[in-house]
Amino acid sequence: MARQDAVRCLRCLLYALNLLLWVSRLSMMLLEEAAVRSYSAAVHPVFISVCCLLLILSMVGYCGALRCRLLLLCWYFCSLLVIFCVELASAVWTYDEPSVQRADMISLKSRMPDYSLQRYQWLTHTWDSFQTQFQCCGVIYFTDWLEMTEMEFPPDSCCTNQFPGCAGHAHQHDLSDLHQEGCGPKVYRFIRGTKPLQVLRFLGVSIGVAQILAMALTLTLLWALYYGRHHQQPDAYRTPGPPGDSGSVVATNGTSVGDRVGPRDQRAAEAGLEDLEPPGAAGKGLYGLHHTEPQNLE
Numbered sequence: 001m002a003r004q005d006a007v008r009c010l011r012c013l014l015y016a017l018n019l020l021l022w023v024s025r026l027s028m029m030l031l032e033e034a035a036v037r038s039y040s041a042a043v044h045p046v047f048i049s050v051c052c053l054l055l056i057l058s059m060v061g062y063c064g065a066l067r068c069r070l071l072l073l074c075w076y077f078c079s080l081l082v083i084f085c086v087e088l089a090s091a092v093w094t095y096d097e098p099s100v101q102r103a104d105m106i107s108l109k110s111r112m113p114d115y116s117l118q119r120y121q122w123l124t125h126t127w128d129s130f131q132t133q134f135q136c137c138g139v140i141y142f143t144d145w146l147e148m149t150e151m152e153f154p155p156d157s158c159c160t161n162q163f164p165g166c167a168g169h170a171h172q173h174d175l176s177d178l179h180q181e182g183c184g185p186k187v188y189r190f191i192r193g194t195k196p197l198q199v200l201r202f203l204g205v206s207i208g209v210a211q212i213l214a215m216a217l218t219l220t221l222l223w224a225l226y227y228g229r230h231h232q233q234p235d236a237y238r239t240p241g242p243p244g245d246s247g248s249v250v251a252t253n254g255t256s257v258g259d260r261v262g263p264r265d266q267r268a269a270e271a272g273l274e275d276l277e278p279p280g281a282a283g284k285g286l287y288g289l290h291h292t293e294p295q296n297l298e
Contacts, residue, residue: 128157136183
């Protein structure tokens with residue numbers, strides 16, 4: 001009975017944690033949409049895919065706890081463990097900010113040759129949004145466009161006063177009409193200081209703690225279900241006896257709690273008692289006594 005109560009309590013706690021994780025991931029999706037709506041095309045699909053995967057994982061954990069299926073719970077625990085390890089590795093890797101910033105700059109530069117290509121329209125829109133929003137050009141300096149691409153002048157989104165062909169006109173006549181500062185440092189400072197993204201980081205830490213609790217509860221529930229299915233024994237069992245014998249009831253600790261005498265044993269006992277009776281005592285019953293008359297000494 002106590003084990004059943006413990007399993008019920010663990011299932012309720014796992015329901016609550018999965019609901020918390022589900023709501024947190026929905027909140028992260030909404031905040032991400034609000035934070036980088038106009039220039040997030042490069043990150044948005046990946047982020048949405050990861051959140052959808054985590055939502056499906058929460059539903060798997062809920063179904064496993066509801067139906068008490070060991071396979072679903074094992075799959076849920078292993079998936080949570082893998083995701084948590086990836087998150088922890090990412091947090092450790094991004095702890096060193098200068099190295100991460102250099103890697104981000106290199107990554108931005110490596111995508112510059114794809115600008116204005118037909119199949120990378122989303123990247124073109126992202127670069128134009130960055131340069132217009134932050135009033136910058138290139139990654140470090142506006143000459144990045146000339147070094148990394150085959151373009152003769154930067155995009156028009158680098159102009160301080162934008163109009164069609166403004167970048168070519170500025171490149172030939174007055175370079176001061178182009179934004180001089182690169183977009184890399186500005187975008188990095190924006191990502192570090194935006195309030196919605198700070199809330200996202202807080203939610204990420206909270207989800208990590210909730211994942212640890214969910215893994216602990218899942219492992220405990222797995223142990224309780226496995227122990228209940230494979231190690232549970234009945235309170236008592238009967239020992240086999242000879243044919244016609246009702247046997248004896250033996251407790252789980254191996255001690256006899258009561259014997260029942262079969263017909264064969266009863267007949268043998270009666271025969272043994274008759275042999276022990278003294279002569280002439282048959283008329284006095286099975287347990288009669290043999291009385292002797294006192295002798296007259298006179």
